[in-house]
Amino acid sequence: MNKPLRVAVIGAGAIGGYYGCMLARAGHDVHFVARSDLEYVREHGYEIRSTNETFQIKPAQVYSNPHKIGVVDLVIVALKATANSHYKELITPLVETKTLVLIMQNGMGNVETMAEHIPAVQILGGLCFVCINRVSPGVIENYLSGRVYIGEFMGSYRQRTIDLVTTFEEAGIECYFSKSLDATLWKKLCWNIPFNGLTIAAGGVTTQEIINDDSFRKLARLLMEEVRAAATAYGHSITDDFLEQQFTVTEGMADYKPSSLIDYLAGRDVEIEAIxxxxxxxxxxxxxxxxxxxxxxxxxxxxxxxxxxx
Amino acid sequence: MNKPLRVAVIGAGAIGGYYGCMLARAGHDVHFVARSDLEYVREHGYEIRSTNETFQIKPAQVYSNPHKIGVVDLVIVALKATANSHYKELITPLVETKTLVLIMQNGMGNVETMAEHIPAVQILGGLCFVCINRVSPGVIENYLSGRVYIGEFMGSYRQRTIDLVTTFEEAGIECYFSKSLDATLWKKLCWNIPFNGLTIAAGGVTTQEIINDDSFRKLARLLMEEVRAAATAYGHSITDDFLEQQFTVTEGMADYKPSSLIDYLAGRDVEIEAIxxxxxxxxxxxxxxxxxxxxxxxxxxxxxxxxxxx
Structure with a gap:
């Protein structure tokens, strides 16, 4: 493998916890900044449950703030987008000129907001097409063998992009290079907008109930078509097959609750603006x-x- | 007053019960066909609670079906529109050539469906701009001094239309003549569509919560504008002032739950197609x-x- 990286994970919920633990298991030096699960994880570590394996990272290197971590090679930003006003205090202590900042958040506008605080050239995006939930403190479940697309915020790819994709792959994460983050993000929104949105609007149902009801399903498709029209206006084409595939993929998820629905039901902030x-x-x-x-x-x-x- | 009428009220819920009792109190011979409240009303009669008075109709002439009533001068149809498939069995026993059938139901398509069963020339529509709820068996509350618009289904008005409006007026009901039922109905939908709809979609809230929240209110206005566009395509103009007035009127309703919301929350049929x-x-x-x-x-x-x- 490439040389082990010093990694900081900011926002160690489902996504941050999962990818951080996968990298830690692969031998990287991973430090987590957590908020709600801090005390629990400090004592019990993380447990990752996937479709075909379960493992623990114990002890986990977990902190209440980034200052004790210091500068790292890679920052994984997995905050909820509603917390982006804390970017500066959370990220800048970890960053010097060689640090890469990988934004693995939901929705639009995160990379642009990050570029207000650190040089744009250091920013990458990692878009997750997965079903990962934090099911209890420190316990994260991955229901679907998903994938991550990593791309540069600015300009075309370079060697470091390929290296980072390789690092993820070697850690057991199905990972692809995205030559246009924007194109990939619009595609991701073809799922997030109907399914994160309608599971809430429909009164807190699972994705299964959306695809099983003709009216919900029709509305989901109409929403996808609007997202596609916007993507097309930005130069990214999305095929009919891709839209139809969103339903097929969702059938495989069974009774999945998207993160926005879980946040909504728990009374937490919901990423309305980003998504x-x-x-x-x-x-x-x-x-x-x-x-x-x-x-x-x-x-x-x-x-x-x-x-x-x- | 004009000579007392023999009246049959079909569907003696909130609307049918209220207007039937108002006519009964004014001296008309009113017969109610009720379903769910039949036993209770047979024993206890109706109680009508308005903003400034309460009265009872006891005993009320109440029946499980129309056959014992026979032919009447006026049938008031106040069924839920989801029960329109029962028109024939419920209405035809009451009707001969001089009988007027006044449809006081929510939404679109009722008068047209009735015209499949009885001669169109005998049909009138009565559109209620009111807040009337059945609060318990046989007990009906009228929260807002509302109004009824009565018009002919076919052709222009004639003496009988004026007579019927007069009959309602003399019974203490604020009643107007509508020269176009269709125009009046589109106007009524400017309220029903946003407020009946959004109080359900918003998770079972009152009209007050719709007008107090900026997002709900904006969505209500967008819905009204689409209803207006459709009305305009049918030749009925609706002013900006009228749309804005829907919000003002709603403010006066305080914590009102539209009938559709009450039906939805109680697990009963909801008039989705009609409204x-x-x-x-x-x-x-x-x-x-x-x-x-x-x-x-x-x-x-x-x-x-x-x-x-x-």
Missing amino acids: FGEPLRRGTEKGINMPHLESLYLLLKGLVASRQQA | FGEPLRRGTEKGINMPHLESLYLLLKGLVASRQQA
Whole structure:
């Protein structure tokens, strides 16, 4: 393998915990900054449950803030996008000119926001097409053999991009190189927008209930078509087959609850702007009409706001 | 007053019970066909609670089916639109050539369906802009001094239309003549579609929560604008002031739950097609794009379907 990396994982929930532990098991020196599970993980470590194996990282190197970690080779940012206002305090202590910052967050606008704090050239994006949930403190389940696409925020790929993809692959993560993060992100939103959105709007149901009901399924497809229209306006083509495949893939997920639904049901912040608001604004900027997304966005915003009052 | 009428009320829930009792109190000979509240009302009669008075109709002439009533001067049809497949068996025993049939139901398509069973010339529509709920068996509350618009299904008005409006007025009901039922119905839908729909989609909230939240309110307005566009395509103009007035009126309703929401929460049939599906189809037929309504319609259909499975 390439030489072991010093890695810091910021936001050690489902995604951060999972990929951090996969890299730790592969021999990298991984440090986690966690908030809610800090005490538990400090004592018990992490447990990762996949479809075909279970392993533990114990003890896990876990911290309440990044200052004790110091500069690293790779920062994995897996915060919820609603916490992006903390980027500066969380990321800058870990970064010098050779540090790569890999954003593995949901939705649009994260890499751009990060570029306000650290040089754009150090930023990469990692887009996860997976079903990973934190099922209890320190315990993370991966329900579906998924994949990660890694690409550069600025310019075309270089050797380091390939090296990072290789590092992930060698750690047992199915990983691909994305030559356009933007194209890959619009594709990911073809799933996130209908399924993260409708499972909440439909009153807290699983993805299975969305694809099993004709009306929900039709609405999901209409939403995908608006996302595709916006993607096309930005120069990224998405095929009919790809849209249909989103339903096929979802059938394999059985009773999956997307992260947004879990957050919503638990009364936590929901990534409304990153997943729904920002794509709507970007599509609208290009003159694309996205009324089904607008309906969903306004409904979700209202649902979250009225839940917080309750 | 005009001579007392023999009246049959079909579907003696909130609307049928209220207007039937108002006519009974004014001296008309009113017979109710009730289903769920039959036994209770037979024993205890009806109680009507309005903002400024409470009265009882006891004993009430209440029946399980129309056959014992025989032919009447006026049939008031206040069934839920989801029960329209029972029109024939419920209405025809009451009707001869001089009988007027006044449809006081929610949504679109009721008068047309009735015209499959009795001569179109005998049909009138009565559109209620009110907040009336059945709060317990036989007990009906009227929260808002509302109004009824009565118009002919076919052709222009005639003396009988004026007589019927007068009959309602003399019974203490604020009642107006509508020279176009279709125009009045589209206007009524400017309220029903956003408020009946969003109170369900928003997870079972009151109208107050819709108008107090910026996102819900914006979505309500977008829905109203689509309804207006469809109305305009059918030759009925609706002003900005009228749309804004829907919010003002709703503020006066305080914590009101529309009938559709009450039905939904109680696990009963919801008038999805009459209130949402039929206006969507009629707008679409005229080439009007109604994507916000389409989103709401599909979401509600899915919500009702998945509720029935639960």
